Amino acid sequence: MITPDVVLDGKVIIHQPDLVNLYGCRIGAxxxxxxxxxxxxxxxVGRDCKISSHSFLCEGVTIEDGVFIGHGVMFTNDTYPRALTADGTVQSEADWSVIPTRVGRCASIGSNATILPGVTIGEGAMVGAGAVVTRDVEPYTTVAGVPARVLHPSERKKGGAMRTNERLA
Structure with a gap:
């Protein structure tokens, strides 16, 4: 289902529109x-991104241009989720605050990764499949594991040359 309040910029491709749930979001060209x-x-979601099947982008998530999101990637936006308030009543939107998460330009997130709230994944960073990202990932850094740890620190300094296997749009 795609609700009328969704903003789709030019040439967005939704492979099976009847098998997605998009509501109140913005998707770049x-x-x-x-x-x-x-x-x-x-x-x-920015321009020229790829959001693979079975992924979940919750309220508060910002994906910049050129980002790859693998299959089954899960974002979260609440550090202490609860169904009930302290007095036992059902929790409503008024009982919690969204904790924003940002994924920088041309980053890649592998299949089945989980991204905890409040995290920033830097430009050109790479998150390995199945990783649980609990803290910020520096630009052009590769992380993997549970919890995610640095495998390859940034080899690119601001304004410097990229490695040959990196490509920015």
């Missing part, structure tokens, strides 16, 4: 979205 993806209200 040239972005491709796979089946069984949910993108919640107030989430923003």
């Amino acid at each position: 040239g972005t491709r979205i796979g089946a069984f993806v949910e993108i919640q209200k107030n989430a923003v």
